[in-house]
Structures are given as C-alpha cells and as structure tokens.
Amino acid sequence: MPDTATLGATPPAAGQEALVTLSRPESPQAEAFRQLRATLPFMDPERPVRVLLATSTRDDEGKTATLANLAVALAQTGRSVALVDCDMRRPGLHLLFGLDNATGLSTLLQEGVPPGLPLRETGVPQLRVLPSGPQPPDSAVLLAAPAMAEVLRQLRNQADYVLLDAPPLVAVGDAAVLAPQVDGLLLVLKAGVTQREAAQRAKALLQRVNVTILGVVLNNVQPHRDAWRYFASQGRPVR
Numbered sequence: 164m165p166d167t168a169t170l171g172a173t174p175p176a177a178g179q180e181a182l183v184t185l186s187r188p189e190s191p192q193a194e195a196f197r198q199l200r201a202t203l204p205f206m207d208p209e210r211p212v213r214v215l216l217a218t219s220t221r222d223d224e225g226k227t228a229t230l231a232n233l234a235v236a237l238a239q240t241g242r243s244v245a246l247v248d249c250d251m252r253r254p255g256l257h258l259l260f261g262l263d264n265a266t267g268l269s270t271l272l273q274e275g276v277p278p279g280l281p282l283r284e285t286g287v288p289q290l291r292v293l294p295s296g297p298q299p300p301d302s303a304v305l306l307a308a309p310a311m312a313e314v315l316r317q318l319r320n321q322a323d324y325v326l327l328d329a330p331p332l333v334a335v336g337d338a339a340v341l342a343p344q345v346d347g348l349l350l351v352l353k354a355g356v357t358q359r360e361a362a363q364r365a366k367a368l369l370q371r372v373n374v375t376i377l378g379v380v381l382n383n384v385q386p387h388r389d390a391w392r393y394f395a396s397q398g399r400p401v402r
C-alpha cells in the first residue's frame with residue numbers, strides 16, 4: 164500500500180470547526196492537509212489524478228472532514244475543485260458548508276442530468292459542492308447507472324479536481340460501485356479505532372474492483388509535540 168499521511172485531530176463538534184484549513188490555517192492539522200495536497204501529483208506515476216474518491220472501513224473515520232479539508236487546501240492554490248457528496252446514507256458535506264440538502268446528486272441521477280451541473284458556491288473561492296440530495300431507495304443502483312458516468316464526465320470538464328465522498332466499504336456497495344469510475348481512491352483510517360483486519364479486508368475488496376489505492380490517510384493522530392513547537396514558533400518564541 165502507498166504512503167500514509169498522518170492528520171492530527173481533536174475533533175470539534177461540527178460545521179466550520181472541522182474545516183481546520185479555514186478555521187485554523189496555522190495549525191499542524193491544517194498543515195497536514197496541505198502536505199496531503201502536495202503529495203497528490205506524485206500519488207500515481209502513471210497519470211495525473213483529478214478524480215478522487217474517499218472511503219473507509221466503517222462509519223465515523225473522518226472521510227468527510229478529510230476530503231473537505233483537502234478540497235479547501237486544493238482550492239487555496241487557485242485550482243477549481245468540485246466536492247461531491249456520494250454518501251447518500253449519511254451525507255455530511257452540506258452540513259460542513261452550511262448548505263441545504265433538498266436537492267443534489269440523487270436528484271440529478273433520478274430526474275436527469277442537465278448540461279451544466281448545479282454546483283453550489285461555498286464561500287471558498289474555487290470550491291463548489293454538490294450535496295447528496297435526499298436518500299434514494301437504492302443508491303448503489305443509481306451510482307452505477309449511466310447518469311453517474313455523465314455527471315463525472317461533466318465534473319471533469321467543470322473542475323480541475325473532483326473529490327467524491329463515499330460511504331464506508333463495509334456498509335453498502337456504493338464505494339465499490341464508484342471506485343472503478345475514478346482515477347484513484349484514498350482510504351481513510353482512524354488511529355486507535357480501525358481494526359487491522361478491517362483495513363486488510365478493505366484493501367482486498369478494493370483490489371478486486373480494480374481501483375488504484377492512491378494512499379491511506381491516518382486520521383485522529385495526536386499531533387507530535389515537535390509539530391506544535393514548530394507552528395508555535397511562527398508567532399512567538401518557544402522555550
């Protein structure tokens with residue numbers, strides 16, 4: 164498996180607080196997301212990675228927060244980013260960016276894909292979001308349908324980077340259905356929580372659906388004391 168990026172995290176309650184790249188840009192956590200951004204061009208030596216999927220072994224490992232912060236970090240370099248909530252079971256991106264979820268990806272897939280997707284502005288320049296929309300009866304069927312391929316085709320034309328937030332692998336087939344449609348996948352694991360066997364099962368499943376695992380993000384790592392010293396020293400002397 165490729166390199167592991169470590170992200171320090173003291174999870175805040177909800178909303179903007181979790182967007183550390185916006186709320187605490189000088190923090191080691193935000194710096195970790197910028198480092199993750201910096202590794203993107205090197206993740207796949209075969210081809211540039213533009214369409215990226217995040218998944219995990221189980222709920223609550225930090226997929227949504229990781230992808231949203233990576234999206235902000237990419238947008239901060241001036242690249243256009245489309246962040247899409249493909250987790251129709253436990254959607255979270257609309258909450259992070261304060262958007263309503265009355266319509267979104269599920270609406271497009273059920274009612275037809277218009278030319279020019281209705282991406283929502285986020286207040287972050289260059290970053291737009293397509294929320295999940297209401298939960299459909301069978302999201303895996305929708306995500307496997309030709310309409311999803313059309314959504315992805317348009318997204319590739321509308322943004323430099325397309326980041327897809329997906330449900331965990333164990334719960335539903337959605338991530339496995341999406342995986343072959345993207346350039347690569349980030350597996351988000353939670354330090355101290357994800358079981359080794361679950362990570363191994365996830366890796367085996369992804370290898371079966373023939374997706375490139377670009378990297379593993381280890382979330383919830385306590386920031387190393389030296390990291391705090393380094394960032395503290397930017398503004399004031401450190402003992």
Ligand SMILES: Nc1ncnc2c1ncn2[C@@H]1O[C@H](COP(=O)(O)OP(=O)(O)OP(=O)(O)O)[C@@H](O)[C@H]1O
Binds near residue numbers: 177222
């Ligand atoms: N690196 C991080 N920094 C700060 N907060 C985080 C971080 N990662 C996760 N969190 C917080 O932990 C909680 C769970 O994270 P998140 O919603 O991103 O997980 P998830 O894997 O998308 O969960 P779900 O399976 O429900 O979709 C949220 O409250 C989120 O704000």
Ligand SMILES: [Mg+2]
Binds near residue numbers: 226255
């Ligand atoms: Mg989520």
